[in-house]
Amino acid sequence: MPTTLKDISKQSGYSVTTVSRALTGYDDVSSSTRAHILKIADQLGYQPNHAARQLQGQRTMTLGLIMPERMPTYEDDFFSVLLKGITYEAANNGYDVLTSAAHPNQSELDTYKRFVEGKRVDGMIVARTHRNDSRIAYLQSSNMPFIVHGRLTSEEQSNFHYIDVDSQLGLYLVTKHLIELGHEKIGLILPQADLAFTDYRWRGYLNALDDHQLVYRPDYCTHGNLTYQSGLDEADYLLTNYPELTAIIATNDWMALGAIARAEQHGRIVGKDFAIAGYDDIPAASQAHPSLTTVHQPIYDVGVQLTKQLISIIATTPTTYHQTLLKPHLVVRESSGDSR
């Protein structure tokens, strides 16, 4: 059985109260008794019982992250990398991280409720927002501190703390890059329509076309699901129906890699007579052949930033929303080809 305050109390002769105060660093304990108690606690290998602390309203020193209901695609490591950044930064600040996914017969939202109303965490991190995001609505109605990676769509109000990478700018940059290389007919493979960033990426593409007096062709835009397979499928669709295309932008790297593979099967030589670009700059992007032109998203670092912010929010309960928009940068590699 683990050591409790009572054990230390007995050993030391002091009351449980005094022991508690000595251990938690109160200043109304004589330094000699504190030293004495500290020594015994150390000998006995005392570890505070976390549940007991929580129970009388203490902080949990725990942050929560819930993985999406349907597992993101097998190859999508967005959440795991984010979680890595979160875990290490949390630990640097004395926090632990509780993670879960929907339990059987429960919704994702139920999991949020379990964490929040079960008082299991001091704050929540929400990632990959979608249109009309019920998780955010719920958290707003609670008084649990939370921070979001991403915003709601541009038509919705994002009245909460967030850190986002400016997807609209990101897609503007790639699109502009391709246009400047001479491309005028550029296909676009978007993610699922209900993801909030889909909206921003689409707008970035649109703006770039606009700014260069190119006509927007809605039929050049399709929706994939962020997987390699959907990159194959959507590229196939675009190349079959619109052979006039000279370039395709996929809104994540896995779809872009799929698109490259399929384009080559269609007889296009990517990086020479056809251009493809991705988004994210995952490790495989630089290894791919041709290497992938893409937009860099520092996911690990975003995890770190989110954590830093959330912890400061927990500490200070700011009255104004902390909203950060990070600027992504274009990484030009072989797949977009030379100037044509």
Add this chain to the structure above:
Amino acid sequence: MPTTLKDISKQSGYSVTTVSRALTGYDDVSSSTRAHILKIADQLGYQPNHAARQLQGQRTMTLGLIMPERMPTYEDDFFSVLLKGITYEAANNGYDVLTSAAHPNQSELDTYKRFVEGKRVDGMIVARTHRNDSRIAYLQSSNMPFIVHGRLTSEEQSNFHYIDVDSQLGLYLVTKHLIELGHEKIGLILPQADLAFTDYRWRGYLNALDDHQLVYRPDYCTHGNLTYQSGLDEADYLLTNYPELTAIIATNDWMALGAIARAEQHGRIVGKDFAIAGYDDIPAASQAHPSLTTVHQPIYDVGVQLTKQLISIIATTPTTYHQTLLKPHLVVRESSGDSR
């Protein structure tokens, strides 16, 4: 303030005890009162207070995973992918996952103690074992259920539940593959010497040489640290000092990718006049150019298996160690070249 049993008690007129029993599914509650209570609980959105449950000795329904003290290299996503598998499988069984890393001024082992003695979890998962692993020794001395991914070195006793991928077999397979292609002078880039699997991988290499009557040259073996950079460095060292080498095996894919890059800088054409193989089969391996011959490790699935096992161990406290050795398989791609 979240709803408590007391609130439901007041609303329903029943005692807290009865409410508690109705909600946790005892059978000594009349079905009419149960229905009544359930309804009110639902209306009030009752969520059990986790801390309170834990406090009187209940299960936490939480599993623990602690990330290594020094962050695994930036690009090493082993833990994050493992954690993804663990989290989803845990959730499937009604469990949550608590993760952390060493807090400031604390050791990794302190973190284990916090989790175990602070009674924060029902079981622990340990990964990436090393020689003389103090975390395992500690857990063995506790009575916290735990399962390990990996074993101790072959000279040590692995008296605990584990699931390992047979690294020795894995390295045997790659080495044999290269030998059968005609290679006789094969460099080996190992991980840090204190990692337990280093031992097994080295033995696999050794056995394959032995079985084919090739002499083992210790100086053909170097140690990297699992990063791309160390792949560059160690390959450089090997190629500079032993130009007679016709192949290099790196014991993970990132080092192998580094080795490919450096070998090409040394004028070797990998896949033609020089062979390189890796280990892990990370996504980038199939995208690399040349694509990487490697050994497949199903990390996500291992996470799933570990979780399944651990949960069953928690439930049944088996008296015999559950030890599984998974067979890895060779994935032959371009980097090992054709028969020579």
Add this chain to the structure above:
DNA sequence: TTGTATGCGTTATCAA
């Protein structure tokens, strides 16, 4: 079938 009393380990309040 239901209710009362008690305790889990800790901290906060109040008194000494």
Add this chain to the structure above:
DNA sequence: TTGATAACGCATACAA
């Protein structure tokens, strides 16, 4: 500077 007591929310032993 220290200690007794109550309280956090829940589940259990025991009584009714």
